[in-house]
Amino acid sequence: MTAPTVHSARGARAPALAAALALTLLAMMAVSSTAAAKVVWLCQPGYAPDPCNVSLSTTVFSPTLHQLAVTHPAKVRKPAIDCFYVYPTVSDQKTTLANLHIDPEERSIALYQAARYSQYCRVYAPMYRQVTVTALDAGNQESPQELTVPVDDVEHAFAAYLKHDNHGRGFVLIGHSQGSFVLNQLIAKEIDPKPAVRNRLVSAILLGGNVLVKRHRNVGGTFKHIPACRSATELGCVIAYSTFDQTPPADSLFGRTKVAGDQVLCTNPAALSGGAAKVDPIFPSQPFAPGTVIASGIALLKVTQPMASTEWVSEPGAYRAQCSSAGGANVLRVTPLGGAQTPSPSPTPPWGLHLLDAQVELGNLLTVVRGEATAFVARPAAPLAPSARGS
Secondary structure, eight states: OOOOOOOOSOGGGHHHHHHHHHHHHHHHTTOOOOOOOOOOEEEOTTOSSOTTSOOOOEEEEOTTOOEEEEEOOOOOSSOSEEEEEEOOSOOOOSSSBOOSOOOHHHHHHHHHHTGGGGGTEEEEEEOOOOBOHHHHHHTOOOOHHHHHHHHHHHHHHHHHHIIIIITTOEEEEEEETHHHHHHHHHIIIIITTOHHHHTTEEEEEEETSOOEEETTSSSBTTBSSOOBOOSTTOOSEEEEEOEESSOOOTTOSSSOOOSTTEEEOOOOTTOTTSSOEEEOOEEESSOSOTTSHHHHHHHTTOOOOOOOSSSEEEOTTSEEEEEEOGGGOOEEEEEEOTTOOOOOOSSSGGGTTGGGHHHHTHHHHHHHHHHHHHHHHHSOOOOOOGGGSOO
């Protein structure tokens, strides 16, 4: 489980940033909607440049980073499903809310977290006026009106996608951190209560977003009708987890809730029915946008990226993962195998391995999406109702 090494001088401000992020994301869940901006696409099929449309060539390494092979996975020529991706907090713009300009950090995060899914789906990723890293670092000064903006932008983009691009196709929703919190609200409002749209949901992959279910159940909480995925062919379900490699501290940002009767959902993509399994991390070979705050956070993981000439590197079987409730937090606990590196929490222990959520089981997530795509094609499709197609 590796990541680019970039030196950082920002670790001293990490605790304040962690607290600010928690407050901001909670506030985003409690505000109402306002007008959205025109849709700007970070990734969209047929447009260039598209950071989600890249080569899939991969150098395979052992857990101890010895090169084993080079592979060239083939993309499905005519994907049957789409992937709709909402990126996490990455913007280094100096305002409270980012504008819709595509900066290096958005291009990098799309490559890291979304591009590999192009093997099995058409990838759509809207830009949105997110709460910036700068604003969180400054101490959570957003107004209630400002906190509606990210959700409105993504809802507007999803409606445009349904109206102009979906044409009755199945879709996978993919989000991380702020992106997952935004998608939580989109799903609860626009998909969960609407059977015609819900019928097109292949799955929702919501990482680092504290999705809730009723205690000891697979549904309820954040969503009323969308359960946890428990097999690689189950449709209309959610995969959610936050990654730690040690027992989460009492003040961990993920895996805990104060909502009575609820618990944070953990699903292990490598073993959806439960238990432990080896996982297959996949990373881009190029470093995350140098000089950005996220690159600095990646450096705090203190792991070494192997050198490769291919677009991607993988370390299959380098870790074992299992959902755990140790310490009272429901998280995905990963353990290194065969001499694999042990990352450090970043930026502080309450975050765990948040910056690795999307990569640690990327190979396993791709296997699930492939199985779900096959299942979706095999299932008779129901048309979208006019009221569900967006405006």
